Amino acid sequence: MSNQIARLSAPSYELIQPKDHSSIIYREHGFPDPVVCWHYHKEYELHLITHSSGKVFVGDYIGNFYPGNLVLTGPNLPHNWISDVKNGEVYPERDKVVVFTDDMIQAARHAVPEFRDLADLLRRASFGIKFNDPQAIAQAHRLMPLIAASSGLECFAHFLTLMSLLAKTNQYQLLSSEHYLSITGEKNQQRANQAVNYIFKHYCQDLSLEEVAQEMGMQPTYFSRFFRQTTGRRFIEFVNCLRITRACDLLAHSDMAITGICFEVGFSNISNFNRHFMALKMTTPSDYRRLSTITHDSA
Structure with missing residues (x-):
């Protein structure tokens, strides 16, 4: 296993800077990369693995990941994906990521009752959710590039379409256990x-x-x-x-x-x-x- 493979056991806090005039952030991560580490943050993240395989850690869950894996993590839930790479091997793009905040969701729920349809999905995200629905995963492959390439209402519409699909599917797996207690901070x-x-x-x-x-x-x-x-x-x-x-x-x-x-x-x-x-x-x-x-x- 590569010497570059490292899971940070005491999760570091990641400060995610919001985009101006947007409640949705789109990112792409490569591997290896300094931002790929064992960390937590206050935002939700939807990860779609596009290249490489390796080990995934979500809370106290340890598993394998492969291209096509789709996982939603909730606020303050530590997580990391570690690709199994040979020395010198680099993946310019390893995963596509959509980031959004609980503040945005809660504010929208007060103004738009339809947002309550996402309540069960977001509650499950506190454990981490791996989606196993081939149709939902295919739609994530289609919609994430559209989210990346658009802005304003068009971007938000693509985001809502994807979230609605994920909220409706019953083909999923909860990852972290109920008994997991995150140890946050930088000490040790x-x-x-x-x-x-x-x-x-x-x-x-x-x-x-x-x-x-x-x-x-x-x-x-x-x-x-x-x-x-x-x-x-x-x-x-x-x-x-x-x-x-x-x-x-x-x-x-x-x-x-x-x-x-x-x-x-x-x-x-x-x-x-x-x-x-x-x-x-x-x-x-x-x-x-x-x-x-x-x-x-x-x-």
Whole structure:
């Protein structure tokens, strides 16, 4: 995994400057890029991935992402997309992003009753929403460039069309858990970044809490508490989730034997791998591969 891959465990606050005479902001992000980091802000963001694949973090959720993924994040919900790139590999455009504020939505609700149709959608966005509706995703591909290329009422009309489609679909997945408590602010950010960077480089190996604590210059007990406070997860839970997420990617997109995948992602024996896989995915690795094959064949 590239040394450029880094999830900021203590999320930094991003100040988004509004455009003059517009309540909608359109952006495009490349990768790698300084603005692509583990962060939060007071605005909603709708992300459409157009190039590359990798790991996505939303609150305490960890998963894989691919081109075509469409995700809405709510205010103050930490998030990041980390592309799996080789050294020197660059994506000038990685995702398209539409940004809007809760202040705008709430003000509009008082003046325009129809905005209440978005209430359930925006409430779900506090957990992060991944949309799985092919038609909604296709419309996002069509409408986002129109939002980017227009202004004024025309831009706002395209935005409302897209939001209406997303509010109506029932094909979605909530990402972060109800129990996740965001740890905001900059305190301890540098040390948290150092720990997570080290884990990303070594999670497919035999990695212990004691080893990372030593790398950080901390006592294991203190590091364990520190890590849980800054990520919302216990150390071993975080490492195993990364390993199982990588295993899912290999099961769905390679012909590698399941035993080989077990060792490739960092587990020392197949029974331990199967147990953690079942706990996180509620199915066996072989059934996950079979269902992934069926899904791809029918797409």
